[in-house]
Amino acid sequence: MSGVQTTGAQGTGAQSTGTESTGTHAAVAQAAAPRPVAHPRLSLNQATIKYANLAEAIDATVNAGYESIGLWREPVQAAGLGRSIRLVEDSGLRVSSLCRGGFFTMEEGLARRESIDDNRRAIAEARALGAPALVLVAGGLPAGSRDLVGARSRVRDAIAELADDAAAAGVTLTIEPLHPMYASDRAVVSTLGQALDIAEEFPLGVVGAVVDTFHVWWDPRLLEQIARAGDRIASYQVCDWATPLPADVLLGRHYPGDGVIDFAGITAAVEAAGYRGDVEVEIFNQQIWDTPYATVAARTRDSFAEVVAPHLS
């Protein structure tokens, strides 16, 4: 399949072929353009339009021509799980993943039991929403701790506790390595290799890994680890890296093409590894969050068509 998609923006170009009126006002031309079509594997991760409630997020996603959306638990819970399921079903969208579970680096005790229980609920929610993947963020070092090795082993142990539930639900526990700049306070799993070391202890389909370009683009071992991952890749997320980083380093993500990441090479490697699932664009960026949802959905679709889609099969 060609990665080149007809989009709203591209549709306006049709006016020069004589199929449209000669009106030159872009808004008029766009309103008259055919409904935009996003790449069929493109999914809009809801965090990219963070301030939208679930109904608004689904509307923006459908109206921009997507077939898939990545959901977050908080807006799902705000809408209520039952209503969320109906909204998704009525939209016709696939749910590419549910974000997020995890955060289980703490020592044994009440907080750890609560985290495990909450992750069990997240597995059930993912199943109910039809999401094949529950994205897991490992969690950072416990307060006052310097024991990375211990924290990492507790991540593995938590996943071992959850594996049977995930298998029964048909939901893949999908470990997301986060950029090393988050290793102390957010995720002690920093590389795809680490995520795979854990995942490979469990059956294929039960535990997998996310490849998120923002988090792993710098890794000199990335391509070999993607090849190693093969069918363990349970989610592919794309957004770009640019410097300088903003004051809040969580928010330094950009539309694909607006930074330095080699989407051609990474996407080709993910394809070669056999991944054929949806590809999410997940961007944390205050300026993008402050932009109208429809604009963001369109811009995401178009940047994806330009720099990612050409490298998908």
Place this chain on the structure above:
Amino acid sequence: MSGVQTTGAQGTGAQSTGTESTGTHAAVAQAAAPRPVAHPRLSLNQATIKYANLAEAIDATVNAGYESIGLWREPVQAAGLGRSIRLVEDSGLRVSSLCRGGFFTMEEGLARRESIDDNRRAIAEARALGAPALVLVAGGLPAGSRDLVGARSRVRDAIAELADDAAAAGVTLTIEPLHPMYASDRAVVSTLGQALDIAEEFPLGVVGAVVDTFHVWWDPRLLEQIARAGDRIASYQVCDWATPLPADVLLGRHYPGDGVIDFAGITAAVEAAGYRGDVEVEIFNQQIWDTPYATVAARTRDSFAEVVAPHLS
């Protein structure tokens, strides 16, 4: 050798033994205390007191009881190389390293030739100052480039051009892997493993690597790579990591012990690898830069004595 050192601050405790006057004013007690003694392998990297000129930096280092200092090219050049050599000789300090060369990821052309030539001058300066190691920062992606692999290969090629000069000068080209958050704009060499992949192409003593705790503490392969490094470790630098990162992520470094880094484990691994050289404390931190040099030198000495020195042989 015991890592516990007599320091100025500890010396003031002697008053309770009756060997000092009963004056309780700390400054008076400190003035009367014996001259502080830093751990014999501790070196104050000049960047920790960034605003000091070379003479001031040397004074602060000597007065705080250090035997070694890590120099930067800019203040050396500001003082003049000849005068810098005399200042160092008169001080009795060792020079643990010269920071920094590198920045050679650009394509062939004038800028690359200028960079290579400047690195040749840096090798000569290191030799003249008696610094065994010239610290190299790789450089980031060239503007507009997304080719990490190409940039990395150009780092290797530049080092190949410089290796004979370094060997002749008796200066080790010491590659510093920088934290992956600097991969795009500062250093495409992000892990100790990468640095060693390059270093091992050249003779031992000619090309080595820095282990800087701030940059590599998060790496799940760190301990195995330190063991692999062995005598390739040409510099060991310590400072701590804490979050949140400041708005300028270059400045998020802290005194050893003020963050989450496991200095016990990393220092023991560096020792086990055979490193017996000076250990630099290099801190980029605006608040520390705004503190009087003598205070910073003393605080650095004492934090090192507490959390790093006990793990040195």
